[in-house]
Amino acid sequence: FTSGKSRPMRILQYVQRTAVQGDANSVISAVDSYCANVEWAMNVGDMKGEILDAVVLDVRPRWVLELGTYCGYSTMRIARFLPPGARLVTLEMNHHYAQVAKQILGHAGVDAQVDLLVGTSSALIPQLKKKFDLDKFDLVFIDHWKTSYLPDTKLLEECGLLASGTVLLADNVTCPGAPDYLQYVRNSPRYKSLYFPSQLEYLQVEDGMEKSIFLG
Ligand SMILES: Nc1ncnc2c1ncn2[C@@H]1O[C@H](Cn2cc(CNC(=O)c3cc([N+](=O)[O-])cc(O)c3O)nn2)[C@@H](O)[C@H]1O
Numbered sequence: 001f002t003s004g005k006s007r008p009m010r011i012l013q014y015v016q017r018t019a020v021q022g023d024a025n026s027v028i029s030a031v032d033s034y035c036a037n038v039e040w041a042m043n044v045g046d047m048k049g050e051i052l053d054a055v056v057l058d059v060r061p062r063w064v065l066e067l068g069t070y071c072g073y074s075t076m077r078i079a080r081f082l083p084p085g086a087r088l089v090t091l092e093m094n095h096h097y098a099q100v101a102k103q104i105l106g107h108a109g110v111d112a113q114v115d116l117l118v119g120t121s122s123a124l125i126p127q128l129k130k131k132f133d134l135d136k137f138d139l140v141f142i143d144h145w146k147t148s149y150l151p152d153t154k155l156l157e158e159c160g161l162l163a164s165g166t167v168l169l170a171d172n173v174t175c176p177g178a179p180d181y182l183q184y185v186r187n188s189p190r191y192k193s194l195y196f197p198s199q200l201e202y203l204q205v206e207d208g209m210e211k212s213i214f215l216g
């Protein structure tokens, strides 16, 4: 699988050759086995993925926002557990990665519930309320540039896209880390925050996810 020009392309080729079309679980397993055995990639992975799954099943969100699609791995994990009629909006600034993610989501058969928008989160977030006739997101999964976690969370507040009960779930708060974001959600009276210790995807390194409930 060395023929693909980019890592996401090589992951897509492996998925197309080994995963069952229309079976999201087999696509998720294919990405995990490729990244665990052939080449590492920054997917949330299977360990932290189980924490993500549990939060999605607990929240039963009608509207989900994901920041940083990459190959669509976490997009798939979320979409496969959405209740009927629910929608997942995912933002990706890199056109190539977005193209690859679209194909991986298609292979998994979850593309119908997903709106993948190409652009930076800071440019797209202010358009979401109007574009989807939204009043708020029920769940936000944050996994893009670590320095964007805090400014984008504040932007979501300012755009009125968070309401009492909205859950934010942030990847990598330990490794690579998002110290300013952590400090904010753990000290702001507007959030109730909880840390879920885990390991960095495909490695024996400590990482974790922070679940923060917006209190309005
Ligand atoms: N403001 C942004 N708006 C939209 N898309 C964005 C933005 N910043 C990055 N992206 C996209 O996120 C995807 C993935 N990405 C995530 C990061 C930051 N994440 C990490 O650097 C990371 C790094 C490690 N790591 O080094 O072990 C582990 C992880 O789980 C990570 O998420 N950089 N690109 C990429 O496709 C990129 O285009």
Ligand SMILES: [Mg+2]
Binding pocket: 042, 043, 044, 143, 171, 172
């Ligand atoms: Mg991550």
